[in-house]
Amino acid sequence: MQLTERNMEKSLCTLAAVIFLGGFFDAAQLTDDTTTEVHLLLNSTSTAASVTVQLQHHSTAKTTPTAAQKLHTTAVTTKKLHRKNISRDSEEENNGEKKPASKTDEKKTQLDCPPLGLESLRVDDSQIRASSSQRSGLGPHRGRLNIQSGISDGDLYDGAWCAAYKDQNQWLEVDAIYLTLFTGVVLQGKNSIWSWDWVHTYKVQLSNDSVTWKTCMNGTEEAIFEGNQNAWSPVLGVLPVPTVARFIRINPQTWYINGTVCLRAEILGCRVHDPGDSSEQDLGSKDPLDFRHHNYNEMRKFMKSVTKECPDITRIYTIGKSYTGLKLYVMEISDNPGKHELGEPEFRYVAGMHGNEALGRELVLNLMQYLCKEYKKGNQRVVRLVTDTRIHLLPSMNPDGYEEAYKKGSELAGWAEGRYSFEGIDLNSNFPDLNNIMWDAEEMAIDKSKVSNHYIPIPEYYTQEDAMVSPETRAVISWMEDIPFVLSANLHGGELVVSYPFDCTVGWAPQEDTPTADNAFFRWLATVYASTNLVMANPNRRLCHHEDFQVHNNIINGGAWHTVPGSMNDFSYMHTNCFEVTVELSCDKYPHASELPIEWENNKESLLVYMEQIHRGIKGVVRDKMTKQGISDAVIKVEDHDHDIRSAVDGDYWRLLNPGEYKVVVWAEGYFPSMRRCHVGMQPRATICDFTLTKTPLQRLKEIRAKGLKIPQDFLQLRLRALRLRKLRATTKVLNQRRVGQRMLQEERKARGA
Numbered sequence: 001m002q003l004t005e006r007n008m009e010k011s012l013c014t015l016a017a018v019i020f021l022g023g024f025f026d027a028a029q030l031t032d033d034t035t036t037e038v039h040l041l042l043n044s045t046s047t048a049a050s051v052t053v054q055l056q057h058h059s060t061a062k063t064t065p066t067a068a069q070k071l072h073t074t075a076v077t078t079k080k081l082h083r084k085n086i087s088r089d090s091e092e093e094n095n096g097e098k099k100p101a102s103k104t105d106e107k108k109t110q111l112d113c114p115p116l117g118l119e120s121l122r123v124d125d126s127q128i129r130a131s132s133s134q135r136s137g138l139g140p141h142r143g144r145l146n147i148q149s150g151i152s153d154g155d156l157y158d159g160a161w162c163a164a165y166k167d168q169n170q171w172l173e174v175d176a177i178y179l180t181l182f183t184g185v186v187l188q189g190k191n192s193i194w195s196w197d198w199v200h201t202y203k204v205q206l207s208n209d210s211v212t213w214k215t216c217m218n219g220t221e222e223a224i225f226e227g228n229q230n231a232w233s234p235v236l237g238v239l240p241v242p243t244v245a246r247f248i249r250i251n252p253q254t255w256y257i258n259g260t261v262c263l264r265a266e267i268l269g270c271r272v273h274d275p276g277d278s279s280e281q282d283l284g285s286k287d288p289l290d291f292r293h294h295n296y297n298e299m300r301k302f303m304k305s306v307t308k309e310c311p312d313i314t315r316i317y318t319i320g321k322s323y324t325g326l327k328l329y330v331m332e333i334s335d336n337p338g339k340h341e342l343g344e345p346e347f348r349y350v351a352g353m354h355g356n357e358a359l360g361r362e363l364v365l366n367l368m369q370y371l372c373k374e375y376k377k378g379n380q381r382v383v384r385l386v387t388d389t390r391i392h393l394l395p396s397m398n399p400d401g402y403e404e405a406y407k408k409g410s411e412l413a414g415w416a417e418g419r420y421s422f423e424g425i426d427l428n429s430n431f432p433d434l435n436n437i438m439w440d441a442e443e444m445a446i447d448k449s450k451v452s453n454h455y456i457p458i459p460e461y462y463t464q465e466d467a468m469v470s471p472e473t474r475a476v477i478s479w480m481e482d483i484p485f486v487l488s489a490n491l492h493g494g495e496l497v498v499s500y501p502f503d504c505t506v507g508w509a510p511q512e513d514t515p516t517a518d519n520a521f522f523r524w525l526a527t528v529y530a531s532t533n534l535v536m537a538n539p540n541r542r543l544c545h546h547e548d549f550q551v552h553n554n555i556i557n558g559g560a561w562h563t564v565p566g567s568m569n570d571f572s573y574m575h576t577n578c579f580e581v582t583v584e585l586s587c588d589k590y591p592h593a594s595e596l597p598i599e600w601e602n603n604k605e606s607l608l609v610y611m612e613q614i615h616r617g618i619k620g621v622v623r624d625k626m627t628k629q630g631i632s633d634a635v636i637k638v639e640d641h642d643h644d645i646r647s648a649v650d651g652d653y654w655r656l657l658n659p660g661e662y663k664v665v666v667w668a669e670g671y672f673p674s675m676r677r678c679h680v681g682m683q684p685r686a687t688i689c690d691f692t693l694t695k696t697p698l699q700r701l702k703e704i705r706a707k708g709l710k711i712p713q714d715f716l717q718l719r720l721r722a723l724r725l726r727k728l729r730a731t732t733k734v735l736n737q738r739r740v741g742q743r744m745l746q747e748e749r750k751a752r753g754a
Contacts, residue, residue: 113183113242113270114594115411116176119145121542121587129173132164134260143172145234145266146415146589148494149191150546157546159191163252163261170261171249173210179272182206182248184238186411189231190262197259198228199252204237206245213249216240224253227263234266234412244272266411284597287604288373289366291596293358295406296326296399302365303331303395310372313337313386319394320475321736323422325743326399328475331368333391340390342630343621345614345654345686346483348392348578349607350476351491353427353568355401356418358410358590359599360491360583364395366600367607381608389614392483397472398427410592415494421470428492429564430473431571432462435504438574453517454644456574457721463728465735474732476568477575481725484648485578487614487656489529490568495584496536497549498526503558503567503582514559516573517643521617521658525581526555529610534602535586544587558582575721577645579656617657618678620690622647622666631693633718634668654686666691 117123121144130140137158149159163170176182182204189198201224204216216223218240225237248269252261285291294302307314315337318327332338340346349367351360371391374382385391396402398421405418420426434456441451458477461467500522502514516522530536536554549556558564572580583606591599622634630651637644638655639662647653647668655664659680667673671693678689 113181113268114592115145115186116174116180116267116269117595118143118174118266119147119411119588120591120595121544123174125542127175127177129175130161130163131170131172134162134164138162138262140172143263143265145186145188145264145411147191147264148415148545151193155546157543160189160197160262160264162190162197166255166261168251168253171205171251172263172265173247173249174265174267175210175247176267176269176271177246178274179208179244179246180269181242181244181272182239182267182269183242184236184268185225185248185250186234186236186266186268187225187227187250188234188264188414189228189256190259190264191231191415195259196231196256197262198231198256199261199263200227200229200254200256201225202227202237202253202263203251204239205249205251206243207247207249208245210247214245215251216243227252232414232416234414236412268411285601285604287366287370287600289369289597289600291362291366291600292593293362293406293410293596294365296396296403299361299365299395300329303329303368306331306368306372310375313375314368314372319479320471322398322400322472323470323739324400325740326403328394328397328399328472330479331393331395333368333371333386333393334389335387340484340648340650342650343619343652344388344390345486345619346390346392347611347614348394348483348485348488349491350394350397350488350568352394352396352398352402353490354419354492354589355396355398355403355421356405356413356416356589357491357493357585358402358405359493359585359588359596361395361402362596363491363585363600363603363607364393366596368393368395370604385608385611389611391611392485394476397476405590410590413590415589421472423470425468425470425473427470427473428568429566430468430470431477431566431568432458432575433504433565433570434459434574435502435565435570439506452717453642454574455576455646455718455721457717458575458724458728460724463724463731465731467731471732471736471739474728477571478725478729478732480572480576480578484652485572485576486654487525487611488572488578488580489610490580490582491585492582493585493589494587495544495547495549496533496541496554496587497547497552497561497584498530498536498555499558499561499569499582499584500526500555501558501567501569501573501580503564503570505559505563508563508565509559510563511561512559512563513557515557517641518573518579518656519557521656522579522581523555524658525579525610525613527553528613529581529583529606530554532606532609534605573643577654612684613656614654615684615686617655617680617686618662618664618689619654619686620652620688622651622653622668622691622693624671625692625694631668631671634666634671634691634693637665637667639663639665664689666693668693671695 125141128140128143130143133139137156138161140161142158143161147159150157161172185204187199187202203222203224205213206216207213216239223240226235228235248267250263250265252263255261290302303316307316313333313335315332317330317332319330320328322328349364351364371382371386375386400422401418401420405413408414408417437459438451438453438456442448445451462469501516505512505514530553535541539550558567558569569580569582572578585603586599588595622631623629624631630647632647632649632651634647634651634653635644636647636653636655638657645653645655657680659682662678662680663675664678665673665675674691674693676689676691678687680687
């Protein structure tokens with residue numbers, strides 16, 4: 001059934017007016033000179049009417065089609081039109097006069113609409129339907145890009161939507177709720193360790209009522225989009241002509257010969273604004289921050305701009321280089337940058353350990369800018385934090401991996417592209433496994449209390465030149481040694497949970513709750529972040545993948561989740577004084593740039609309140625009674641806490657503790673021990689507990705040596721720890737020099753070949 005010409009004109013004018021008044025994009029402004037031809041699907045007809053509508057170019061998205069993907073897709077032709085003129089025909093637009101095409105007219109561009117939110121869970125399960133499903137665990141709600149299955153095949157949380165039948169009548173449907181300019185589809189195969197399933201080709205259908213459907217056309221033929229050649233790599237299909245509709249269907253045509261009709265997907269589209277819709281609201285952030293993804297060069301410029309804006313409280317320094325020579329930049333924020341102040345604790349955030357988990361990187365950059373701006377405004381909370389804490393922010397521990405993921409972009413990087421270092425090393429398990437060293441020593445010891453529970457040295461094998469230790473890991477270890485960090489968080493992505501040590505289990509059991517001596521405080525730290533995170537704290541949120549962390553209040557012991565020998569969290573706790581947790585920030589590892597303002601709001605309070613926890617417990621200075629000088633490496637032992645810490649170079653220390661009364665004993669080599677009781681209150685303000693130690697007669701140590709008695713084990717361990725660190729740094733220097741030489745040689749060979 002076709003409309004009369006008069007009805008067609010009326011419908012087109014009405015819909016065009018709605019589009020014009022509202023614009024297509026949620027968080028941007030219209031450009032002055034670019035329009036794009038789109039299709040509008042009208043409720044009263046099954047045909048699509050072509051109109052010309054002006055659109056904004058959204059510069060932050062990174063999804064781009066590959067050459068192979070362009071086989072069945074075409075770019076959108078842009079035309080230079082007056083921004084207020086909306087018409088169906090360029091002749092009408094020019095009052096019947098045809099103007100010669102300019103270079104701008106002939107330029108082709110790709111519409112840069114953001115994802116609807118299947119991966120980020122903005123699209124609710126109720127908005128997704130399917131023609132059929134093999135079973136509930138393979139239902140349409142599982143057809144989300146990058147969704148991960150459980151280990152068991154056949155449970156309620158499998159790795160894709162899978163149709164019950166192998167025919168061309170199957171479909172996965174998404175209801176965008178509002179009129180949407182659909183521009184593309186990202187397709188992915190099934191996540192499974194038991195089977196291989198993916199779609200080779202598919203069609204796309206659009207509708208305004210979910211009853212009458214129109215298949216996307218490529219000229220005069222139905223468009224056939226290329227899908228996947230494996231189960232893990234996302235593939236983008238761009239609609240030949242962007243089309244306005246409410247519903248979209250993916251209709252598989254061919255699939256892997258030994259598999260079934262299974263897929264995971266994301267839909268790209270821009271919501272058509274309706275001025276009369278009161279439900280529309282700004283879901284972004286009011287903070288004027290730079291919400292976009294920054295590659296390596298952009299990150300450097302950004303950090304320099306923050307330092308230029310706040311030179312009195314910021315400092316940029318590097319801790320080393322990646323395998324390819326990219327520097328590991330750190331931003332220090334303090335009222336006295338560049339100097340450790342006596343009694344002021346040191347905090348760090350580390351992001352980008354896995355290069356493709358990009359949200360942490362951007363949140364850390366946002367945090368730099370936020371602290372700078374709010375400090376200048378006189379925000380008392382921020383001023384107090386900057387004045388009382390020395391903050392160190394490492395936005396990208398694995399810059400090589402990030403650059404790899406950045407090239408693909410937010411929707412096409414997949415689940416693991418850029419996760420590992422350039423050498424293929426998972427940095428999250430690349431630190432020395434000190435857990436088993438301690439546990440083995442305890443098992444062999446007659447008196448376990450004599451086994452050192454802190455400052456455990458790096459093992460000999462780890463310091464060798466041929467040890468599989470990445471330059472990034474070596475740099476971070478050296479950084480940990482140089483600065484007396486007290487508290488840290490390691491920012492990851494792909495889930496919504498905060499995990500705390502130990503990450504490694506006894507005997508490397510796959511899953512086993514493995515608490516530290518400070519389990520209560522670690523649970524407090526994890527709870528502080530999780531309970532203030534707007535998404536984690538939402539009891540109605542959907543599971544990211546297959547694990548329900550809400551039953552644990554969104555916190556979990558690392559070993560109870562999955563064992564990770566050699567994690568940075570465990571190493572930080574056992575080799576230094578620093579307590580560290582891992583924060584899984586979002587279901588989406590690499591959210592689209594349009595999601596970054598929302599993610600900042602979700603995490604802003606958590607990032608701030610977590611830093612404030614560094615001021616809980618006790619702190620003080622251990623001094624020599626005679627000279628009044630600080631004593632370094634003094635042991636601070638809290639009764640009933642089988643984990644000691646040591647004082648820093650100037651004699652100051654910080655011991656994180658929950659509220660309560662504590663008996664604290666401090667001793668150092670050549671000094672008599674000292675004991676006092678310290679009270680920790682409910683407020684996030686550390687109790688000052690200073691200690692003054694009296695030297696033992698020097699003859700005491702001479703007598704020990706003369707009698708052939710053993711020097712206390714802790715003294716030997718401290719010396720061994722320092723020796724191993726020197727050796728690690730020496731081998732790192734050799735490897736770096738060798739790597740630079742190899743690169744120079746490769747460049748010379750390329751130059752000769754050219």
